[in-house]
Amino acid sequence: MVGCVAWNDEIPIYATAPGVVLDKHSLGAANQPGAQAALFFSADQLPQLRVGQQALVHIGASKEELASKVIKVEPAVVSPSVIHQRYGFMAQIVTQPSIVVLIQIDRIPASTFGGSVLVANVKTGSQRILSMLPGLGSLMRG
DSSP: OHHHHHHHOEEEEEEEEEEEEOOTTSTTOOSOSSEEEEEEEEGGGGGGOOTTOEEEEEETTOOOOEEEEEEEEEEEEEOHHHHHHHHOOOTTTOOSOEEEEEEEETTSOHHHHTTOEEEEEEEEEEEEGGGGSTTHHHHHHO
């Protein structure tokens, strides 16, 4: 039974990034219900990111997990100084050139949460549980 579950079940793989909830005056914020946020991924994560991926968001120190969706992936790498100019995001949090990803968070108002720091986990794929076991993982890939 356990082997059958391990053979068929998959676990999600996430890419994690800091971000900021955009207010209505921020670049990239649209007139839609809810709020948008800008996430800042390392440049090497660009191939894993695409529009439509699901994301789980934690705003500030909140334990609540909010569901969201990627609505835009900027194709160019942006410097920390440009990120600070565009989004007002704290320079000490984004210290390397980054890819900007916009997400839509429907359950929060931008007027209340605009400027709030967040952490998001974007689902970039999945992996079979069995492939994680030593020795068996290489057999499954081969």
